[in-house]
Amino acid sequence: MSTASPIVYLNGQYLPVQDAQVSVLDRGFLFGDGVYEVIPVYGNKVFRFAGHMDRLCNSLSAIDIKNPCTDTEWEVLFHELIKRNPADGDQSLYLQITRGAGSSRDHLYSDNLQPTVFVMCRPVTAKKYDQGITAITHEDIRWKYCHIKAITLLPNIMLRQLALKTDGSSEAILIRDGLVTEGAASNVFVVKANRISTPPKDRTILPGVTRDLLVELLHQAGLNCVETEITEQQLHDADEIWITGSLAGIAPVVKLDGRRIGNGQPGVQWKVAVQLFNAYKQSYKG
Ligand SMILES: Cc1ncc(COP(=O)(O)O)c(C=O)c1O
Numbered sequence: 001m002s003t004a005s006p007i008v009y010l011n012g013q014y015l016p017v018q019d020a021q022v023s024v025l026d027r028g029f030l031f032g033d034g035v036y037e038v039i040p041v042y043g044n045k046v047f048r049f050a051g052h053m054d055r056l057c058n059s060l061s062a063i064d065i066k067n068p069c070t071d072t073e074w075e076v077l078f079h080e081l082i083k084r085n086p087a088d089g090d091q092s093l094y095l096q097i098t099r100g101a102g103s104s105r106d107h108l109y110s111d112n113l114q115p116t117v118f119v120m121c122r123p124v125t126a127k128k129y130d131q132g133i134t135a136i137t138h139e140d141i142r143w144k145y146c147h148i149k150a151i152t153l154l155p156n157i158m159l160r161q162l163a164l165k166t167d168g169s170s171e172a173i174l175i176r177d178g179l180v181t182e183g184a185a186s187n188v189f190v191v192k193a194n195r196i197s198t199p200p201k202d203r204t205i206l207p208g209v210t211r212d213l214l215v216e217l218l219h220q221a222g223l224n225c226v227e228t229e230i231t232e233q234q235l236h237d238a239d240e241i242w243i244t245g246s247l248a249g250i251a252p253v254v255k256l257d258g259r260r261i262g263n264g265q266p267g268v269q270w271k272v273a274v275q276l277f278n279a280y281k282q283s284y285k286g
Contacts, residue, residue, distance in 0.1 A: 005017055005018060006085055006120065006121065006122075007081065007084040007085055007121075008020050008081075008118065008119065008120040008121075009077060009080075009081050009117070009118065009119040009120070010022070010116075010117070010118050011114075011116060011117055011118075012117075014080065014081070014084055017120065020118070022101070022116055022118075023101040025101040025102060025103070025104070025105070026098055026100065026101045026116055027098055027099040027100060027101065027102065027109065027113075028096065028098030028099070028116060028151060029098075030105050031107070031152075032150065032151050032152030032153075032154075033063070033098055033099045033109075033152075034063075034065075034096060034097055034098030034099060034115075034116075034150070034151045035056070035059035035060060035063060035065070035096075035097055035148065035149050035150055035151060036094065036095060036096040036097070036149055036150075036151050037052050037055065037056050037093075037094075037095045037149060038092055038093070038094055038095075038246050038247060039052045039078075039092060039093040039095065039246065040090065040091075040092050040124065040246050040247070041078075041082055041090060041091040041092060041093060041121070042090050042281055042284060042285045043090075043284075043285035043286065044082055045284065045285065045286075046075070046078050046079075046082075046093070047246075047281075047284065048209045048213060049071075049075065050071075051209040051212060051213070052209055053071050053074065055149060055207060055209065056095070056097075056149075058147070058148075059148045059149045059150070060097065062145065062147075062148045063099075063148065063150070065097060065099055065115055066115075068097065068115050068117050069117075077119065078093055078119070081093070081119055081120075081121050082121060085121040087121075087123055089123060089124070089125070089126075090123070090124045090125075090126065091121050091122060091123055091124055092121070092122050092124045092246065092247060093119060093120070093121055093122075094119065094120050094121075094122060095117075095118070095119045096116075096117075096118045096119075096151060097115050097116070097117050097118075098115060098116045098151070099113055099115060099116075100113035100114045100115045100116050101113070101114075101116070124247060126249070127248060127249055127251065129249075129251050129252055129266060130266070131254070131266075132251075132252045132253065132254030132255070132264075132265065132266045133169075133170040133171065133243075133251050133252065133253055133254065134167060134168065134169045134170065134253065134254065134255040134256070135163065135169050135170065135171040135172065135173050135183070135241070135243070135253045135255070135256050135257075136162070136163045136166050136167070136169050136171075136172050136173070136256070136257055137172070137173050137174075137175055137232065137235070137256065137257055138159055138162065138163075138172045138173070138174060138175070139174070139175055139176070140174035140175060140176040140181050140204070141155050141158075141159070141174075142155045142156070142174070143155075144203060144204075145203055146181070146182070146203060146204055146205055146206055147201070147202070147203045147204075147205065147206060147207060149206055155184075156184040156185055159172040159174070159184040160172060160184045160185060163184070167258060170251070171183045171184060171185070171186055171243055171251075171253070172184045173188055173235065173241075173243070173253075173256070175232045175235075176204055178231055178232055179199070179229050179230065179231060179232070180199055180230040180231070180232065180234075180235050181199060181204045181205050182199065182204075182205040182206065182208075183243045183245075185245060185248075186208070186243035186244055186245040186248055186251075187199075187205065187206070187208040187210070187211035187243065187244045187245070188230070188235075188241065188242070188243055188244075189211075189214070189241070189242040189243075189244065189250075189273075190230050190234060190235055190238040190240070190241055190242075191238060191239050191240035191241075191242075191267060191269045191270075192234065192237065192238055192239055193239065194224060194269075195224045195226065196218060196223060196224060196225040196226070196269065196273075197225075197226050197227075197228050197230050197234075198211060198215065198225070198226075198227055198228075198230075199227070199228070199229065199230055200227045200228065200229070201227070208244055208245065208246075209246060210244040210245055210246055210248075210249070210250070211244050213277070213280070214244055214250065214273060214276075214277065215227065217273075217276040217277060217280055218273065218276070221272075221276055223269075223272070235256070236256065236257075236259070238261055238262075239261075239262045239267060239269075240252065240261065240262055240266075240267035240269055240270055241253035241256065241261050242270055242273065249274075249277065250270065250273050250274055250277055252266035252267060252270040254266060
């Protein structure tokens with residue numbers, strides 16, 4: 001990324017970030033009434049565009065906002081923004097759509113509000129996980145529509161901050177009714193005796209694009225990967241735990257609640273998963 005001020009997209013305009021302004025009556029600001037996406041850009045190419053667009057459509061329709069752009073319009077917009085923010089390495093796009101600004105603060109909204117559309121481009125540095133990461137477990141204190149990628153992230157923020165404060169942990173793995181849901185900002189995979197499990201997609205988790213790709217790659221490689229419930233006990237007894245996300249990639253959890261997972265090092269299956277993922281990414285980059 002150049003040292004010049006980043007250019008962002010806001011409601012039809014490309015502007016230096018410091019010139020981009022929204023109304024204080026915007027419902028995103030007042031209520032967190034909006035949704036978002038984080039999309040990796042590898043070698044100037046938008047990664048898993050279709051997966052991110054599908055999820056965006058689902059999030060928007062779940063909260064009754066009309067998608068302001070077609071897929072083609074999004075594609076044009078993303079490429080224009082990438083062109084205006086030249087970078088040597090990988091980047092990510094942050095896209096946020098709120099319901100827009102009303103005439104006063106009111107929970108109820110009218111159908112004729114103009115959504116606020118904001119997109120920015122950020123540099124991404126590839127993460128190294130030679131030492132693995134540590135995590136805590138915590139009760140899933142979030143709401144019951146976690147499949148929506150809502151900008152309202154207060155519980156996630158509190159959980160990740162708690163993880164950091166507890167023992168410098170990077171993630172909180174969440175438990176609802178005795179079952180693992182996901183991380184505060186990631187999906188979860190558990191390995192036990194060559195079986196790789198991840199919780200099924202339902203309203204208790206965000207359908208991660210990285211998760212879906214990894215499941216696909218593991219199946220293609222003939223590995224035993226199942227989408228099934230994982231109990232809290234199974235999490236603690238795992239040989240390996242991984243968390244996945246668009247920015248995190250695939251991270252091996254080597255310590256959970258202060259106790260070692262497996263031998264306390266990134267596991268062999270994790271290495272296989274990362275190789276599959278990196279090979280896919282590399283071929284995508286071309
Ligand atoms: C709660 C939650 N689950 C899962 C994920 C991973 O999703 P993706 O792989 O699409 O980045 C994220 C990413 O931000 C998240 O916030």
